Amino acid sequence: MQNAINCEPLKDLVRTVPDFPKPGILFYDITTLLKDKAGFAQMIDALAAHYIGKDVDLILGIEARGFIFGPAMAYRLNAGFVPVRKPKKLPAPTAKVTYDLEYGSDSLEIHLDAIEPGQRVVIVDDLLATGGTMQATVQLVKQLGGEIAGLAFAVELDFLRGRQKFAEYDVFSLLHYSE
Template identity: 45%
Template sequence: MSGCKEEDSRIHSIRTTIRVVPNFPKPGIMFQDITTLLLDPKAFKNTVDLFVERYKQKNISVVAGIEARGFIFGPPIALAIGAKFVPLRKPRKLPGEVISEEYVLEYGTDCLEMHIGAVEPGECALVVDDLIATGGTLCAAMNLLERVGAEVVECACIIEIPELKGRERLKGKPLFTLLESH
C-alpha cells in the first residue's frame, strides 16, 4: 500500500526535496538521494510526522532502522511512538554478539547484523528504511527480527521503486511508502 494520498501537501513538499543522481553508485542506477530532503527542516519533519501518525496507535515496541538512512528516520519515529530503536548494521560495525543475514541487492550482495538480545520474542517491530528497490534489504531485516521471535508489523519506506517489484518479495508483509519514484 502506497501510503499517503497525493493530495496531502506534505507529500508534495517531500517529493520536491528528493534529488535523483544518475549513474550512482554504478551506471544505470537512478539513485534517489534523500540527503537533500534532510536540508529542508519542514520536509524532514513532515516525513517523520507522516510515519508517526501511522504508527502511534499500533503497539509497536521496536523500530528497527536499516543502515544507514534508516538510522535517520527510525530514532525520531521510535521516540515519538514510545518504542526502542534497534540498529541493523553492516558487518563488523556492532560490538558484541550479533546475528547476521546475507541478501542480494539490485547491484550486488550485502549483509545486515543485529545485536543478540536487542529484540525479545513476541515484540512487535516496524522496519524503517529510506527506499525499497528489489526488497532484499527489507527481507533480510525481517528475517533477522523473525529469527529472534519478533513479529514484524510492517515495513516503512519513504520511496518505492515499483518497477523493481520489491514489494512482491516481502512475504505478504505490509509495506507503507510515502511516494513512488518515476
Template identity: 50%
Template sequence: MDLKQHIRSIPDFPKPGILFYDISTLLAHPQAWQATVDRLAEAVMEHKPDILAGIESRGFLVAAPLALKLGLGFAMVRKKGKLPGKTIPYTYDLEYGSDTIEVQADAFHEGQRVVLLDDLLATGGTMKAAAELLRQSGADVRAAACIIELTFLKGREGLDIPVTTLIQYDD
C-alpha cells in the first residue's frame, strides 16, 4: 500500500508559504492506518524498546496505538505545564526564541530502552530536545520513528540516533 496516497497536503497552513502534510486522512482510512502501525511496529521492534515515548501532540496518535500493539508502555513528552505531578523540563532553542518540553519525573527508569515517536520529522529540533530530555531522565534512547520526513530540511542530520520514516517528501 502506498501510504503517501493517504496524506493530504494543505497549502498555507498554519501560515502562508507552509505546506502542511495532514495525517488525519491516513488516520481515517482503516487499512492505511493499520499498514502504518504494522510498518512502524516492524521498524521499532528491532531496537528492543521497553517503552515508547510520543511527542506532543500528533506523536501521541502514533505512539499510543503502537505501544498497545507491541505490549509496551507509553509515555508523553509534552509542552511545559501540561503534565501533572513532578516533571523534568528541557529548554531548547528555536530559530526565534526557545521552548520547553517536559516528562513526568517517574516516566522512565534508569537504563530503560526507549524509542521516540512523532508524526513528522522536519528540522529535528524537537526530536533532538526530546532525546536529550529522556536521557536526562535516565532513559536509554535507542531510536526514533515518524510517519513522514521532510528530507529537504535535513532533520535527521542533527540526531545521534537511528531514525525510521515511512514517507519522505524531498521538496
C-alpha cells in the first residue's frame, strides 16, 4: 500500500520560516503539524502503513527530530526502537560517523549492540534535505550488519535531490516540496 491516505492537506500545517537557522535557509517547521492531534495521528498512521507486512524488526530514529516519529511508528509496527544520537550521549560502546549538513557538519553515534546482524531496519527522520544525515546513518547500520528495509521521512525537499544518494533503497516521504 503506497501512501493510500491523502496526506497533501497536512502541508497546510507545516510552517515555513525564512532565514533560519541562518540567512538563505527556508526552514520547514513541523512543530505546527505535531501539535495538531488529527494531523499528527494521520502522519504516523501513513508512515507506518508503508511498512506493514514488510517484516521490520527495528525502527531507528535520528536525533533529534527522528525521535518524534520513530517510537510512534515502532509501536504501530510492533518493532523495537533504536536511537541514533549526537556525540557523547550514549553510555555504552558506540560506532561513530561524521557528515555534512545543509547548514554545517555534525556527528552521530549508535550503540554497537543496538542491531543484531541481519535484523531488518527502517531509519526515520523528520526531513530529507541533502541526505547527508541519512547517508551517515545508513553507514552506521551497515557497519553493524543490519539490513535496510527502508528510509522514511515526514518531509522531503525534492529540489535538494537528497533522494539520489539512496537509489538502492526504498525511500518513502509523506510530504514533498519542490521549492
